[in-house]
Amino acid sequence: MKHARPRPIRPDWIAKTLAGLVLGLTLALAASGILSVLTADVPLAVRGQLAMWIVPPIWLFTLGLVYFFESGLRAWLWLGGFNIVACGAWWALRAAAI
Amino acid sequence: MRADHIRIYKSVHTWTGIVSGMALFIAFYAGALTVFKEPIERWASPPAPAPAQQVPLDQVPQLIARTIGDHPAVARGFTIHVRENEGIPARMAWDVRDPGAGDHDESSKRHFAATLDASGAASVGEVHPSRLGAFIDVLHRVVGLPFDNDPGRWFMGVVSALYAVALISGVVVLLPSLVKDFFALRVGRNLKRMWLDAHNVVGIVSLPFHIVMALSAVVFAFHDQIYDLQDRLVHEGKWSSAFQRPQTSAAPPPPPRDVGTMLPPAELLARTREIAPGLAPTMLQYQQVAGPRAVVRVWGKDTSAISPRAMGGFVALDPYSGKVLDSDYLPGRQNVPNLFISSFFALHMASFGNAAVQWMYFVLGLAGAWLFYSGNLLWIESRRKSARNAGANPVQRLDTRLMASATVGICLGSVCGISLMLVAAKWLHGRVGDLTGCLQLVYYGMFFAGVAWAFMRGAARAGIHLLWTAAVVTAAIPLTSAIGWLVPQTGAWAHGSAATLGVDAVAAALAACFAWMARATARRARTGRPDSVWAIEAARQPAPAPGQALSLDPHAR
Numbered sequence: 001m002k003h004a005r006p007r008p009i010r011p012d013w014i015a016k017t018l019a020g021l022v023l024g025l026t027l028a029l030a031a032s033g034i035l036s037v038l039t040a041d042v043p044l045a046v047r048g049q050l051a052m053w054i055v056p057p058i059w060l061f062t063l064g065l066v067y068f069f070e071s072g073l074r075a076w077l078w079l080g081g082f083n084i085v086a087c088g089a090w091w092a093l094r095a096a097a098i
Numbered sequence: 099m100r101a102d103h104i105r106i107y108k109s110v111h112t113w114t115g116i117v118s119g120m121a122l123f124i125a126f127y128a129g130a131l132t133v134f135k136e137p138i139e140r141w142a143s144p145p146a147p148a149p150a151q152q153v154p155l156d157q158v159p160q161l162i163a164r165t166i167g168d169h170p171a172v173a174r175g176f177t178i179h180v181r182e183n184e185g186i187p188a189r190m191a192w193d194v195r196d197p198g199a200g201d202h203d204e205s206s207k208r209h210f211a212a213t214l215d216a217s218g219a220a221s222v223g224e225v226h227p228s229r230l231g232a233f234i235d236v237l238h239r240v241v242g243l244p245f246d247n248d249p250g251r252w253f254m255g256v257v258s259a260l261y262a263v264a265l266i267s268g269v270v271v272l273l274p275s276l277v278k279d280f281f282a283l284r285v286g287r288n289l290k291r292m293w294l295d296a297h298n299v300v301g302i303v304s305l306p307f308h309i310v311m312a313l314s315a316v317v318f319a320f321h322d323q324i325y326d327l328q329d330r331l332v333h334e335g336k337w338s339s340a341f342q343r344p345q346t347s348a349a350p351p352p353p354p355r356d357v358g359t360m361l362p363p364a365e366l367l368a369r370t371r372e373i374a375p376g377l378a379p380t381m382l383q384y385q386q387v388a389g390p391r392a393v394v395r396v397w398g399k400d401t402s403a404i405s406p407r408a409m410g411g412f413v414a415l416d417p418y419s420g421k422v423l424d425s426d427y428l429p430g431r432q433n434v435p436n437l438f439i440s441s442f443f444a445l446h447m448a449s450f451g452n453a454a455v456q457w458m459y460f461v462l463g464l465a466g467a468w469l470f471y472s473g474n475l476l477w478i479e480s481r482r483k484s485a486r487n488a489g490a491n492p493v494q495r496l497d498t499r500l501m502a503s504a505t506v507g508i509c510l511g512s513v514c515g516i517s518l519m520l521v522a523a524k525w526l527h528g529r530v531g532d533l534t535g536c537l538q539l540v541y542y543g544m545f546f547a548g549v550a551w552a553f554m555r556g557a558a559r560a561g562i563h564l565l566w567t568a569a570v571v572t573a574a575i576p577l578t579s580a581i582g583w584l585v586p587q588t589g590a591w592a593h594g595s596a597a598t599l600g601v602d603a604v605a606a607a608l609a610a611c612f613a614w615m616a617r618a619t620a621r622r623a624r625t626g627r628p629d630s631v632w633a634i635e636a637a638r639q640p641a642p643a644p645g646q647a648l649s650l651d652p653h654a655r
Contacts, residue, residue, distance in 0.1 A: 009102035011109070033332045039435070046426075046435045048337050052324050053442055056316040060259060064266030067106050 007070065015072020017063075023079035024062030028055040030086035037093045104271055111267040116477050116501070118260040119470040120508045121241040125254070125315075126470065127513060128238035130463025133448050133456050134604075135231035137597040140185040141579075142228040142523040145591050152182055153189040153214050155363055161190050163358040164220035165212040166388070172212075173354070173388040178363055180379045184593050187211050187225040229534040230523050233541070234516060239318070242512060242545075244538060255319025262312035269305070272298055290479045297472045300465050307462045314446040354388035360417040369420045370396045370413055374428055376403065380410060384417060392417050403430030405449040406440035467509075474505040478631060485629035494631050502557030502631040504549070510564035511548025513612075515541040517572040517605070524578050524590045544571075558623045558634045565616035572612060575605035 032051040039047050062079065069075035131138065153161050158178055166173050176192035188211035196206040208224060215221045240250035241257055284291050301308070317324075329337040361369075367379055377398035384394045394417040399410040406427045413431075414424035426436050444450040448459035478501055483492040522540045523533070530536045548567075552560035579602050582590030593599075623634045 006100065009100065009106060011106055029327060029331055032328060036328075036332050042435050044333070044336060044340055046439065048325070048328070048333060049439045050435060051328055051332060052321055053317060053439065055324050055328075056262075056313050056320070060262040060313065060316065061266065063259070064263045067110055067267075068103060 010071045011067075012072030012075070016066045016069060016075045019069075019072065019075040019079050020063035020066035023076070023083055024059045024066070025055075027062055027079065027083050027086055028058035030083060030090050031055075031058050033090040034086065034093060037090065037097055040097060104274065107267045107270040111264055111271055112477060114260040114264040114267065115470075115473045118257045118264060119474050120505060121254075121257045122261055123467050123470045123509045124242040124512045125238055125257075126463050126467040127509075128234050128242075128516065130460050130467065131516065132231070132235045132238045133459045133463065134601070135235055136185065137601050138234065138520070139228045139231035140183055140595065141593065141598040141601040142230040142520065143184045143187075144527055145184070145593070146187070155180070155189075157214060158189065159358065159360065159362045160218065161212060161214055161220065162360070162384075162387075164214070164218075165190060165222060166357050168220055169222060170354070170388070173357065173386070175383070175385045178382040178384070180363075180367070180381055184595065184598065185228065187227055188213050191225070226533065228523065230519065230537060233519070233534065233538060237512070237516070237541075244542065251319045255316055258312050258315035258319060262309075262316065265301075265305070265308055265312060268301055272302065276302070290476070293472055293476055293479070297469065297476060300469050300472075304462050304465055304469075308466065310442075310445045311466075314442055317442070318446075352390055355390075355392065355418070357387050360387065360392075361420050366394060366396060366415055366417065366420065369415060370398070373413055373422065373425070374398075374400070374431065376400045376430060377411070377413075377428070383412070387417060393423055398429075400429040401452040403450070404432075404437065404441050404444045405429045406432065406436070407443060408447040408449050410449065411440075471505065471509055474501065478502050478505075482630055485627075491629045491633075494629075499556065499631050500553075503552040503560065506557045506561045506564060507549035507552025508545075510561070510568055511545040511552070514548055514564060514568045514571055515544035517568060517575060517608075518544045520605070521571060521574045521578055524582065528589060556631075558632050561632070562616055562620045562623060565612050565619055569609050569612035569616055572605050573609035575609075576602035 032054050035054055036047055036051045039050060042050070066075050066079070069078060162176075162178070165176075172192055176190060178190055179186045179188075187209075190212040192210055193207040194210065196208075209227055210222060211225045212220050212222045236244075236246045239254060240246055241254050243250045243253065284295055286292065325337060329335060363382055366382060370377060370379060377396075377400045379396055379398040381397050382394050383397060384392075386392055387394075393414050395412040395414050397410055397412045399405060403411075405411045406429065411427045411429040413422060413428045415421065416423055425431050426433075427440075432440060441450075448456050478498045481495055481498045483494055485491050519537050519541045522537055526533060526536055526540075548560075548564050551563065554560075555563070578590050579592040579598075581588055583592035592602075619632075622632055626633055
């Protein structure tokens with residue numbers, strides 16, 4: 001179904017910014033967990049550094065792109081969904097690795 | 099992409115940019131100079147009192163054994179310099195850290211050096227190597243704050259995060275018209291259009307550089323906190339336990355080893371050459387040489403490879419047997435995961451390739467500083483009130499006048515401050531007790547004077563004055579060297595090496611640029627459109643008769 005006129009994008013500055021800051025960070029941490037499982041054969045001293053370096057890019061790109069969502073609520077729902085998927089993948093990979 | 103998105107991202111770009119822009123100007127200007135930190139420190143280092151003081155490399159085993167014999171604590175860590183240049187006070191040197199200072203605090207260290215006197219005994223003394231380059235680096239790392247401590251770095255981290263968001267939003271705003279606008283530098287009567295085109299071209303062309311800088315700067319600010327979070331969530335506490343010092347056992351410590359039985363440096367260097375023929379060694383960093391875990395890191399630079407750190411890379415050897423203990427940080431010999439991590443450092447610090455890369459980073463750094471300056475100018479220009487009919491100049495908005503003053507004062511104040519600090523490093527040397535402290539006073543004195551002047555006199559006048567000041571104090575850098583060369587009695591000095599002459603040459607070129615900008619700014623203030631914060635006497639005179647306005651203000655002529 002197509003809208004006759006697309007709904008305007010609500011700025012929702014506070015809600016979107018908080019979604020980017022909070023859920024962007026948790027998403028980045030989950031991604032670093034996945035990377036850490038996938039690179040389990042690399043020594044911890046190196047694996048830990050790689051996992052740390054992946055956090056700021058994912059966090060800041062999420063924060064930078066969060067204003068594309070139609071509203072603050074949608075930003076929270078979508079990013080929350082991505083977080084659940086990422087944490088689920090992390091948990092499944094960890095379970096498979098053990 | 100919808101127009102709504104562009105509008106929202108325009109706001110994001112405007113506000114992240116305006117909040118972080120001036121701090122980033124200082125970070126980029128000081129950062130561009132930090133690329134040449136070593137030449138600047140060599141330029142500022144006084145000539146050694148007795149040039150023949152350097153102990154030859156083959157007498158170093160004696161030097162180490164006698165110094166540690168007199169001062170056993172030195173065995174914990176010291177450095178043997180392989181190279182000789184103006185910035186290196188003596189062959190053997192070490193630092194003593196203030197026990198109360200933080201892990202990353204470099205400024206509270208005391209420096210010592212040892213040489214052999216005529217009788218062959220060790221002579222140890224405190225030295226005061228130039229901290230000028232290090233302080234410019236501090237200004238770069240904590241965006242102009244005086245202290246390189248945790249809160250300073252967190253402030254820098256927040257600024258860098260805003261900078262990252264400003265980059266993303268800037269690209270989003272530009273994307274729909276990128277094909278049309280890219281490289282379209284419309285020089286002409288519409289000055290704002292021309293500045294916007296130039297801002298876009300510089301931003302897009304150096305975008306990869308800026309993405310690397312923004313992300314790595316956030317890492318440098320917050321790595322401790324991220325490691326801490328990941329230790330709990332990802333590594334299950336193994337990260338912190340791996341880096342804890344081994345518990346001191348109840349057993350008595352082993353007797354100290356005889357450091358006289360260590361391999362001589364020449365042999366360690368020969369061993370390094372076998373492993374890494376391309377590495378040009380700079381220094382040997384010894385650690386815990388009297389203990390069971392003695393190690394020497396042979397540091398060096400390899401222009402054909404990526405260096406893991408700003409000062410190059412190293413191979414860790416056992417100083418007694420010459421056995422390789424660790425080659426994870428050896429340029430060109432790293433495995434893929436380590437090379438990955440090293441490349442993040444190398445891309446931020448220009449520690450790969452040769453001098454051409456350093457010059458490229460210098461230019462990109464200055465271009466970055468200009469990018470933030472021009473961003474502020476565009477913010478002001480977008481809020482300008484135009485004159486509706488001839489002769490009646492509207493009063494410009496207070497916020498644009500204040501932003502213009504802040505931009506001119508902070509940006510040019512820091513430029514003047516850094517140049518004046520270099521000049522003062524030569525003139526104040528030997529005349530004041532705490533040279534490093536005095537140089538910081540000189541910098542902040544000039545910086546705050548510039549900011550105060552910009553708010554007192556308004557951006558139009560202060561911009562001209564501060565640009566001329568920048569031209570004069572920057573020209574004083576090579577002039578000081580010239581005076582030191584011609585009249586050494588003044589206490590100033592000049593070195594003849596290419597690196598230090600390069601500092602003088604770049605300063606002369608920058609001084610000429612500042613003078614040109616000062617002339618252009620003065621011309622704009624006099625003959626440009628009068629309904630602007632950059633026009634002299636435009637803001638305060640509601641409707642002057644043309645002749646009156648000119649006669650009231652001597653600068654207007």
